[in-house]
Amino acid sequence: MASILKKNNIVIINYNSGNIKSLGNMINYLGYDYTVSNSKEEILNADKLLFPGQGHFEQAMNNLEKSGLIETIKQAIDKGIDFLGICLGLQILFEKSEEAPNKSGLGILKGEVKKFDIAKSKKIPQIGWNKIKTTPNNSYLNDDYFYFVNSYYVKPKDENIISSLAYYGIEFCASVQKDNICAVQFHPEKSSTSGINFFRKWIEN
Numbered sequence: 001m002a003s004i005l006k007k008n009n010i011v012i013i014n015y016n017s018g019n020i021k022s023l024g025n026m027i028n029y030l031g032y033d034y035t036v037s038n039s040k041e042e043i044l045n046a047d048k049l050l051f052p053g054q055g056h057f058e059q060a061m062n063n064l065e066k067s068g069l070i071e072t073i074k075q076a077i078d079k080g081i082d083f084l085g086i087c088l089g090l091q092i093l094f095e096k097s098e099e100a101p102n103k104s105g106l107g108i109l110k111g112e113v114k115k116f117d118i119a120k121s122k123k124i125p126q127i128g129w130n131k132i133k134t135t136p137n138n139s140y141l142n143d144d145y146f147y148f149v150n151s152y153y154v155k156p157k158d159e160n161i162i163s164s165l166a167y168y169g170i171e172f173c174a175s176v177q178k179d180n181i182c183a184v185q186f187h188p189e190k191s192s193t194s195g196i197n198f199f200r201k202w203i204e205n
Contacts, residue, residue, distance in 0.1 A: 095111065
């Protein structure tokens, strides 16, 4: 294992949910240190921000509200800090979700979160490996297999921000990239070599 480096100030946003341990293990494996924080000061002074994804859309948004982190995340992105959202961390960037029709998302990206159609996808949630197909709007991914656990997928209004697609009964958006925002529906921290390669490119960019 490489020695721990300090050149990147990596902060995992702590909103009382998400798979922080697996993310931290991945970052350390690549030779970097990280901080888990809900401190506005630490988040706004980060070089790289990660929003781990696990749980329910409404619960995540409620936790962000209680922690006072909604405006902090928006400020950090506006400031140009590199932001990586994973799974639910992709979905909350959008305006609304069918998982919680009465709860607004961050609205940083235009569009909504849709549920897979059981008639087309047959089994919900999708659990397991699925191959993505990258688009020209992509800096960090290869056409490879990644590990998914999701019943919902994002439908951006601007399809130009899509950086990869996958198929699960329908073709759906597997990741987006816009300016300093990168967000993925799959779990790169559980995706073996393909996940390692992705994280390395994102951290070292």
